[in-house]
Amino acid sequence: MVKNIERKEFLKYAGIGMGGLALTGLFGCAPDDDVVITNNDAEALVLKPVPDRPLKLGGQWILSGPLGTYGEFAMQGVNMAVDEINANGGVLGRDIEFIVLDDEMGPDVGIRNARRLVLEDEVEAMIGTDSSGVALALRPVVENELKVPWIVTHASTPQLTEGPAGHLKYTFRISTVLSANKIAAARLINELDLPYQRIAHISPDYAYGHDAWHVFSTEIGRLRPNIELGVAEAWAPFGTTDFTPHIATLLEAEPDLVFSTLWAGELVTFIRQAMGFNFFEQTDFMVGMGASTDVLYALGDEAPEGIWASNRYWFQYPPWETWEVNKRFNENFTNRYGTHPAYVAETSYSAIYSIKAAIERHYALTGGDYPNSDQLARALEGLAIATPAGIRWYRPGDHQATNNVTWGRYKHDPNYDIPILDPMYHFPAEEVTPEVGVITSAE
Amino acid sequence: MLMESIVIQIINGLQSGFLFFLVASGLTIIFGVLNILNMAHGAFYMLGAYLMLTILMPFTEVGPLLFFAVAILVAIIVGLIGSALELSVVKHIYGRWIPYQILLTFGLLLIFEDIVRLIWGMVYLSFYRPHAIFGLSEIFGRAYPNYNLMFIGVGAVVVVLLWLFLHYTKMGKLIRAAAAGPAYRDMVWSLGYNVKFLFPLVFGLGASLAGLGGAIAGPLQTADPMMGLNAIVFSFAVIVIGGLGSLPGALIGSIIVGVSRAFAVQYVPVLEMAIVFIIMAIVLIFKPKGLFAKAER
Numbered sequence: 001m002v003k004n005i006e007r008k009e010f011l012k013y014a015g016i017g018m019g020g021l022a023l024t025g026l027f028g029c030a031p032d033d034d035v036v037i038t039n040n041d042a043e044a045l046v047l048k049p050v051p052d053r054p055l056k057l058g059g060q061w062i063l064s065g066p067l068g069t070y071g072e073f074a075m076q077g078v079n080m081a082v083d084e085i086n087a088n089g090g091v092l093g094r095d096i097e098f099i100v101l102d103d104e105m106g107p108d109v110g111i112r113n114a115r116r117l118v119l120e121d122e123v124e125a126m127i128g129t130d131s132s133g134v135a136l137a138l139r140p141v142v143e144n145e146l147k148v149p150w151i152v153t154h155a156s157t158p159q160l161t162e163g164p165a166g167h168l169k170y171t172f173r174i175s176t177v178l179s180a181n182k183i184a185a186a187r188l189i190n191e192l193d194l195p196y197q198r199i200a201h202i203s204p205d206y207a208y209g210h211d212a213w214h215v216f217s218t219e220i221g222r223l224r225p226n227i228e229l230g231v232a233e234a235w236a237p238f239g240t241t242d243f244t245p246h247i248a249t250l251l252e253a254e255p256d257l258v259f260s261t262l263w264a265g266e267l268v269t270f271i272r273q274a275m276g277f278n279f280f281e282q283t284d285f286m287v288g289m290g291a292s293t294d295v296l297y298a299l300g301d302e303a304p305e306g307i308w309a310s311n312r313y314w315f316q317y318p319p320w321e322t323w324e325v326n327k328r329f330n331e332n333f334t335n336r337y338g339t340h341p342a343y344v345a346e347t348s349y350s351a352i353y354s355i356k357a358a359i360e361r362h363y364a365l366t367g368g369d370y371p372n373s374d375q376l377a378r379a380l381e382g383l384a385i386a387t388p389a390g391i392r393w394y395r396p397g398d399h400q401a402t403n404n405v406t407w408g409r410y411k412h413d414p415n416y417d418i419p420i421l422d423p424m425y426h427f428p429a430e431e432v433t434p435e436v437g438v439i440t441s442a443e
Numbered sequence: 444m445l446m447e448s449i450v451i452q453i454i455n456g457l458q459s460g461f462l463f464f465l466v467a468s469g470l471t472i473i474f475g476v477l478n479i480l481n482m483a484h485g486a487f488y489m490l491g492a493y494l495m496l497t498i499l500m501p502f503t504e505v506g507p508l509l510f511f512a513v514a515i516l517v518a519i520i521v522g523l524i525g526s527a528l529e530l531s532v533v534k535h536i537y538g539r540w541i542p543y544q545i546l547l548t549f550g551l552l553l554i555f556e557d558i559v560r561l562i563w564g565m566v567y568l569s570f571y572r573p574h575a576i577f578g579l580s581e582i583f584g585r586a587y588p589n590y591n592l593m594f595i596g597v598g599a600v601v602v603v604l605l606w607l608f609l610h611y612t613k614m615g616k617l618i619r620a621a622a623a624g625p626a627y628r629d630m631v632w633s634l635g636y637n638v639k640f641l642f643p644l645v646f647g648l649g650a651s652l653a654g655l656g657g658a659i660a661g662p663l664q665t666a667d668p669m670m671g672l673n674a675i676v677f678s679f680a681v682i683v684i685g686g687l688g689s690l691p692g693a694l695i696g697s698i699i700v701g702v703s704r705a706f707a708v709q710y711v712p713v714l715e716m717a718i719v720f721i722i723m724a725i726v727l728i729f730k731p732k733g734l735f736a737k738a739e740r
Contacts, residue, residue: 237716
C-alpha cells in the first residue's frame with residue numbers, strides 16, 4: 001500500500017513536471033497488480049450509488065439515403081419509449097437522454113459513431129443498427145475495445161450471434177435472426193402441405209440474400225426432398241431499379257412458388273413491375289419482408305392478394321385481446337404517429353425497455369448497487385421481458401433474444417389502411433430459432 | 444423455348460437501353476459541345492422522376508395523353524433548370540482542369556440529392572398502378588406490359604427528333620459544328636455566330652433529355668434520392684463504349700449495355716453489373732476512343 005501511494009505521488013509530480021496531465025492518466029492506469037487488487041477490494045465493499053446525472057444511451061441507424069426511412073422508424077420507437085419512461089420517473093429516478101447518429105450504412109462510419117458515443121458522450125449502452133455489414137464490423141470493436149452493452153435492433157445476419165456458447169460478452173440482439181424466419185417459411189410449406197413442386201427465387205445479391213436462400217433451401221430440402229429447388233435463380237444487386245429481365249427469367253422457368261428476400265423500396269418496385277407481367281397470377285410468391293409496414297403503405301390496395309408475407313414484428317400479433325402490452329403500444333403509437341408501427345420501431349422501443357429492466361434487475365438483486373458496463377451486460381443475459389412482440393428472452397448462450405415468427409397472406413380488409421395477413425400462422429420462437437452453437441449462415 | 448426467352452430478353456434489353464439512351468445522349472451532347480463531363484447529369488434524371496410523380500399525384504386516373512403531356516412539361520422544367528445552372532455556375536469551369544469540373548458537377552449532384560430530401564422527405568415516392576396507363580400486351584402467350592414497350596417508342600422518337608434537329612435546323616447545324624472540335628468552333632465564331640449563346644441551350648437540352656428519362660421511368664420505379672447516381676454510372680459506361688461526344692455512339696452503347704445486362708441476368712447472374720464494365724474494358728482495349736470515336740481533334 002505504502003509503496004503504491006509513493007508511486008502514485010511520484011507519477012503525479014513527474015506528470016506535472018513533464019507538463020502533461022495526460023501522462024499521469026496514462027501511467028496511472030498502467031497495470032500494477034497491487035494497486036488494482038487493493039482498489040477493487042475496497043470498492044467491492046461499497047454499493048455503487050445511482051449517478052445523479054441523466055442516463056445517457058446512444059443509437060445509430062441509417063438516417064440518410066433511400067433506406068433512411070428505417071432510421072426514422074427506429075427513432076419513432078426510441079422517442080416513444082424515452083418519453084414514456086421519463087414521464088414515469090425515469091430509470092431509478094434518472095431521465096434518459098438519447099443520442100442518435102447516422103451510420104450512413106457504412107461500417108467505417110458505424111465504428112466512428114460507436115467510439116464517439118462511448119468515449120465522448122459516455123453512453124452507458126448502445127442500440128442499433130440496420131445493416132448486417134455495419135453490425136459485423138462493429139461487433140469486434142464493441143467486444144474488445146468499447147466494452148459497453150449493445151443491443152442490435154435490426155441487422156439479421158446469423159453470423160452476428162452464431163458461435164459457441166459464451167462467445168459474446170457485450171453484443172445482444174433483440175430483433176429476430178434471419179434463420180428463424182426462413183426456417184419458419186419452410187415449416188409453413190411443410191405443415192400446411194402446400195403443393196409447391198418447383199421453387200425459384202429472387203434475392204438481393206449480398207450476404208443477406210445468400211444467407212436467406214441458403215437457410216430456406218436447406219430446410220425445405222430436408223423437409224421435402226422431392227421439391228425442385230432453384231428452378232430459376234435471380235440475384236439483384238443493391239440499388240436495382242429495373243427488374244424486367246429478372247421477372248422474365250423467373251416466369252420462363254414456370255415455378256409454382258417464387259421465394260424472395262427483397263425488401264423496402266426494391267420490393268415495392270419488384271412487385272409493381274411484376275404485376276405488369278401478370279406475375280402473381282402465374283406463380284405464388286413468398287417474401288419474408290413483405291409484411292413490413294413501409295412496403296404495405298407503399299403498395300396500398302394495389303398489393304396483390306395471396307402473397308405469402310412475413311415480418312420481424314406484426315402489429316396484430318400477439319393478439320391485442322390477450323396481450324395488453326401490444327395493444328397499448330399500438331394504440332399509443334398510432335395516436336402519436338398516425339401509422340402502424342414498423343418492426344424496427346418495436347425492436348428499438350423494446351431495446352430501451354430491456355436496458356431499463358437490466359439496470360433495475362441488477363440494482364434490485366444486489367440491494368442497491370448501480371451496475372457498471374460488465375454488470376449491465378450480465379444483467380441482460382438471460383433477461384426475460386414483456387414487450388409488444390411477446391415475451392422475449394435474451395438467451396445467455398448467444399445473446400439472441402427469442403422472437404416468434406408470423407407468416408400470412410396479403411388480404412385487403414376495409415377496416416385497415418394497409419393490407420393485413422389473413423390467414424395468419426405463428427411459429428413459437430423455440431421451434432424455429434436454431435439452437436445455440438448451430439451454424440446456419442452460408443459463409 | 445430458348446428462342447422465345449432470347450427474344451423476350453432482347454425486348455427487355457432494348458427498353459432499358461432506350462432509357463439509358465435518354466440519359467446518355469444528354470451527357471454526350473454536353474460533353475461534345477461544352478467539353479464537360481457532367482456528373483450532375485444524374486440529378487436531372489432524378490428530378491424528372493420526382494417532378495413527374497408529384498405532378499401526377501393528384502390525378503386518380505392517368506391516361507397516355509396526360510402521361511405524355513406531363514412528361515414533356517417535366518422535360519421542359521428540367522431543361523430550364525439545366526440552362527439556369529449553366530448560366531450561373533457551370534460556365535465558370537470551361538477549359539479548367541478536369542478534376543475541377545468533376546468536383547463541381549459532383550458537388551451539384553450531392554446538393555440536388557439533399558434538396559430532393561428536403562422537399563420530398565424520406566418516404567418512397569411511388570406511383571399507383573402504373574400498368575393501368577398503357578395496359579398489357581401478349582408476347583408468346585404471356586402478358587407483357589405496354590409501359591415497358593413505351594420506353595422503346597419514346598427512345599426511338601427522341602432519336603429521330605434529335606437527328607432532324609441536328610441536321611435540318613440552323614441551331615442544330617451550329618451545335619454539330621461546335622461539337623466537331625475547337626478548330627471548327629473558331630470557324631463558326633469567325634463566320635459571325637456567337638458560340639457562347641449555344642452553351643446554356645445545349646446544357647438545357649441535355650438536362651431535359653435526362654429529365655424526360657426520369658419522368659417516364661419514375662412511375663414504374665420507386666423514386667429515391669440515390670437514383671441519380673445509379674443512372675449516371677450506367678450512362679458513363681454507355682458513352683465510353685460509344686465514344687465520348689458521339690450521338691450514334693450513345694445509341695449503340697445504350698443498346699449494348701441494356702441487352703447484355705438482360706442476358707447476364709438470365710444466363711450468368713453473377714455478371715449482371717460486371718458485364719457492362721467488361722464490355723467497356725474490351726472496347727477500351729481495341730478502340731480506346733470508343734466505337735464511334737470522332738476524328739482526331
